[in-house]
Amino acid sequence: MASGDRFGRSTIVEVARAAGVSRQTVSNAVSKPDRLRPETLRRVLAEVDRLKYRPSSAAQKLRHQRAGAVGIELDAVRDTPSDVAHPFLVALALAGLQHGYHLVPFASRDTFPMLSSYQEMVRRQLVDAFVLSDTHRHDPRPGWLTAAGVPFASYGRVYDDPTTTLWADVDGAAGVAMAVEHLHARGYAKVAFLGWPKGSAVGDDRRLGWERATDVATGPARGPSATSYQDLPQVIATAASLLDLLQPGDAVACASDVLALGLHHAAVARGWRPGRDLGITGFDGSASARLYGITTLVQPLDDIAELLLALVGRQMAGLTPPTQGSLLSPTLSIGPSTTIHQEGSP
Amino acid sequence: MASGDRFGRSTIVEVARAAGVSRQTVSNAVSKPDRLRPETLRRVLAEVDRLKYRPSSAAQKLRHQRAGAVGIELDAVRDTPSDVAHPFLVALALAGLQHGYHLVPFASRDTFPMLSSYQEMVRRQLVDAFVLSDTHRHDPRPGWLTAAGVPFASYGRVYDDPTTTLWADVDGAAGVAMAVEHLHARGYAKVAFLGWPKGSAVGDDRRLGWERATDVATGPARGPSATSYQDLPQVIATAASLLDLLQPGDAVACASDVLALGLHHAAVARGWRPGRDLGITGFDGSASARLYGITTLVQPLDDIAELLLALVGRQMAGLTPPTQGSLLSPTLSIGPSTTIHQEGSP
Numbered sequence: 001m002a003s004g005d006r007f008g009r010s011t012i013v014e015v016a017r018a019a020g021v022s023r024q025t026v027s028n029a030v031s032k033p034d035r036l037r038p039e040t041l042r043r044v045l046a047e048v049d050r051l052k053y054r055p056s057s058a059a060q061k062l063r064h065q066r067a068g069a070v071g072i073e074l075d076a077v078r079d080t081p082s083d084v085a086h087p088f089l090v091a092l093a094l095a096g097l098q099h100g101y102h103l104v105p106f107a108s109r110d111t112f113p114m115l116s117s118y119q120e121m122v123r124r125q126l127v128d129a130f131v132l133s134d135t136h137r138h139d140p141r142p143g144w145l146t147a148a149g150v151p152f153a154s155y156g157r158v159y160d161d162p163t164t165t166l167w168a169d170v171d172g173a174a175g176v177a178m179a180v181e182h183l184h185a186r187g188y189a190k191v192a193f194l195g196w197p198k199g200s201a202v203g204d205d206r207r208l209g210w211e212r213a214t215d216v217a218t219g220p221a222r223g224p225s226a227t228s229y230q231d232l233p234q235v236i237a238t239a240a241s242l243l244d245l246l247q248p249g250d251a252v253a254c255a256s257d258v259l260a261l262g263l264h265h266a267a268v269a270r271g272w273r274p275g276r277d278l279g280i281t282g283f284d285g286s287a288s289a290r291l292y293g294i295t296t297l298v299q300p301l302d303d304i305a306e307l308l309l310a311l312v313g314r315q316m317a318g319l320t321p322p323t324q325g326s327l328l329s330p331t332l333s334i335g336p337s338t339t340i341h342q343e344g345s346p
Numbered sequence: 347m348a349s350g351d352r353f354g355r356s357t358i359v360e361v362a363r364a365a366g367v368s369r370q371t372v373s374n375a376v377s378k379p380d381r382l383r384p385e386t387l388r389r390v391l392a393e394v395d396r397l398k399y400r401p402s403s404a405a406q407k408l409r410h411q412r413a414g415a416v417g418i419e420l421d422a423v424r425d426t427p428s429d430v431a432h433p434f435l436v437a438l439a440l441a442g443l444q445h446g447y448h449l450v451p452f453a454s455r456d457t458f459p460m461l462s463s464y465q466e467m468v469r470r471q472l473v474d475a476f477v478l479s480d481t482h483r484h485d486p487r488p489g490w491l492t493a494a495g496v497p498f499a500s501y502g503r504v505y506d507d508p509t510t511t512l513w514a515d516v517d518g519a520a521g522v523a524m525a526v527e528h529l530h531a532r533g534y535a536k537v538a539f540l541g542w543p544k545g546s547a548v549g550d551d552r553r554l555g556w557e558r559a560t561d562v563a564t565g566p567a568r569g570p571s572a573t574s575y576q577d578l579p580q581v582i583a584t585a586a587s588l589l590d591l592l593q594p595g596d597a598v599a600c601a602s603d604v605l606a607l608g609l610h611h612a613a614v615a616r617g618w619r620p621g622r623d624l625g626i627t628g629f630d631g632s633a634s635a636r637l638y639g640i641t642t643l644v645q646p647l648d649d650i651a652e653l654l655l656a657l658v659g660r661q662m663a664g665l666t667p668p669t670q671g672s673l674l675s676p677t678l679s680i681g682p683s684t685t686i687h688q689e690g691s692p
Binding site: 030031045048049052069074075076085086089090093094097102103104105106107108109119123124126148149232233258261268269288291292293 | 376377391394395398420421422431432435436439440443448449450451452453454455465469470472494495578579604607614615634637638639
C-alpha cells in the first residue's frame with residue numbers, strides 16, 4: 001500500500017516507481033501528454049488513477065496562472081436562448097482543450113447594468129479573459145474591458161469601435177447572397193426576404209446579402225420583403241401576409257431559422273408544400289431547421305471558437321492585436337425546403 | 347495617485363483609505379458582500395473598480411481551495427442537444443452565484459470511453475466536484491466518482507445503485523399522470539401515449555404515469571400507444587400511424603416535446619387542428635413547445651440546480667449524504683394544444 005501524502009494521496013515518486021518511469025515522465029503524462037509515447041502514457045495514467053495521484057496545487061497554480069479561465073456569459077434573461085448559444089459553448093469547450101483554456105460560464109438575471117456580472121467575475125479573479133457573444137450597437141462591454149485591461153475576444157463584430165480587431169464573426173451578407181443564388185439556381189422565380197425590423201446590426205447585415213444578390217441583371221427577380229421579431233406567432237402572421245404577395249414557384253430567403261420555421265408553418269397552413277411550391281432558406285444551422293428539412297446557412301462555430309481563443313492567447317502573451325477582425329463565410333446546408341422538383345411532382 | 351502593487355494595481359489599504367472603511371470591510375465587500383449595508387457595499391465596490399484593486403491570489407486561493415469549481419459535461423456528440431441542456435446550465439450558473447461555486451463545462455468528441463474527460467478534469471485539478479446529467483442505466487460515472495472520492499451530484503437518478511442518494515430528478519410518472527388528468531378534465535375522450543422505445547429509464551418512468559392515470563375507473567379511457575426515437579421524420583411517421591387509430595376528440599400524451607412536435611406536425615398534415623380536434627401534451631418545457639403552443643410539463647430546473655449544489659456543498663463539508671434523493675414534480679404549462687373548445691368552434 002502506498003503511504004501517500006497527508007491527504008492519503010500518492011506522491012509523484014510512488015507513481016514513478018509503480019509505472020517504472022522517471023518523475024519527469026509522470027509530470028509530463030499529466031501536463032504534456034503529447035510528449036509521451038501512447039503505451040507509456042497509458043501505463044503512467046493507469047498508475048496515476050490507481051494510486052489517486054494529484055499533482056501539487058502549487059505546481060498546477062504556476063502553470064495555470066495567466067492562461068486558464070475564460071469567462072462566457074450565458075443569457076439568463078431571454079426565455080429562448082439563441083439557436084447557436086449551446087453549440088457555440090460546445091465549440092468553445094472543445095477549442096479550449098487545444099489551447100489549454102477552460103471555460104467559466106456565468107449568468108445574471110439582471111438586465112441592467114449588464115456590466116456588473118463581468119465586473120464581479122474580474123473582482124473574484126475567476127477568469128483571466130472573456131469571450132463576448134451577442135455583440136450589438138451601443139454594447140458597453142468591449143469599451144469597459146479595454147479600459148480595465150482585461151483580455152477579450154468577441155463572437156460578433158465590435159460595432160461601436162471599427163478600430164477594434166479582437167473579433168470573429170459570420171459573414172451574414174455573403175451567406176444570404178449564397179442562399180439567394182442557390183434559390184435562383186434551383187429554378188424559383190422571385191426571391192422575397194423575411195427579416196428582422198431594421199436597426200439590428202446582424203439583421204441589417206443579412207438583409208444586405210439579399211439586396212445585393214437580387215440586384216444583378218442575371219440574378220433572380222427581387223420579391224417583396226417583410227419583417228418580424230423572433231416570436232413564432234408574430235412570424236407566422238407576418239409570413240402569411242408575405243405569402244399573399246407571392247405565387248407558387250417563388251421563394252423567400254429568411255434572416256434566421258426561426259423566421260424560416262414560421263414561414264414553413266404559414267406555407268403548410270395554406271397548403272403550399274415547402275420546396276415544391278415555395279423555396280425557403282433559413283440562417284444559423286439550428287437543430288430546428290434540420291428537424292424541418294429547411295435549407296440553412298451553418299455558422300462555422302468550430303473555426304470561430306478557435307480564432308477567438310487564439311485572440312485571447314495573443315493578448316495573454318502580450319502580442320499586438322491582428323490588423324483586422326475575421327469574417328467567416330457560413331456554409332449552405334441544403335434540405336427539402338429548396339427542392340422544387342420533388343418525387344411525384346409533374 | 348495610488349502607488350499600487352508590482353502589477354500597477356492598488357492594495358487593500360489604498361481602497362480602505364479611499365472608501366473610508368476598514369481593511370476587513372473591503373475584504374468582506376469582495377468575498378462576503380451580504381455582510382455589508384448596501385450603501386457601504388456600493389461605495390467600497392466603486393473604489394475597488396476605480397483603483398483596479400484585485401484581492402491577492404493567495405488569499406483567493408485559500409478561500410476557493412475546496413469550494414470552487416464544479417465540472418459539467420456538455421454533450422458534444424449528439425447533433426441536437428437536449429431541450430433542457432442549455433436552460434439547465436443557466437440554472438446551475440445562477441444557483442452557483444448563491445453557493446459560491448463557478449461552473450467549468452467540458453466536452454469531448456469521444457463517445458468511448460466516456461470517463462476519460464472526467465479523469466482529465468480531475469487530473470488537471472480544474473474542478474472540485476461534478477454535476478452529472480443524462481444519467482442512465484449502466485452509467486459508469488457515479489461508481490467511478492465514488493471510488494475516486496470525487497464529490498458529485500446527479501441530475502437524474504443513479505439507476506444502478508439505489509443506495510446512492512446524491513441526486514435530484516424530475517418525477518416523470520407524476521408529470522405525465524398530471525397531463526393525462528388535464529386532458530381528461532378538458533373533455534378529450536381516449537388518451538393515447540407516444541413514447542420512446544422501452545428500455546430507457548427516463549422513458550419508462552414517463553410511460554408509467556400514462557399507464558397509472560388511465561387505469562382508474564373514473565379516469566379517461568386508455569388509447570393505443572406507439573414509440574419512436576427523438577428523430578422528427580421518424581416521429582411524424584409514427585404519429586401518423588397512431589392517428590389512424592384515433593378519432594377527432596381524442597388526445598395523446600407524449601413523453602417529450604420533440605414527440606409532441608412531431609405529432610403536432612402529423613395532425614396538421616391531415617387537417618386536424620391541435621387542441622380542437624386532438625389534445626396534445628409534451629414534456630420538458632422546451633422553447634419549441636412554447637413556440638408551437640403545446641401544453642408541456644416544465645422541469646423545475648432552478649430547484650434542481652439548487653438541490654444539486656447543496657448536495658455538492660454537503661460533501662465538501664464532509665457531511666453525510668441525505669437519506670434519499672429528491673424527486674421533484676414538474677409543473678403543467680397549458681397552451682392551445684389542449685384547448686378543445688376554441689373560438690369559432692361550434
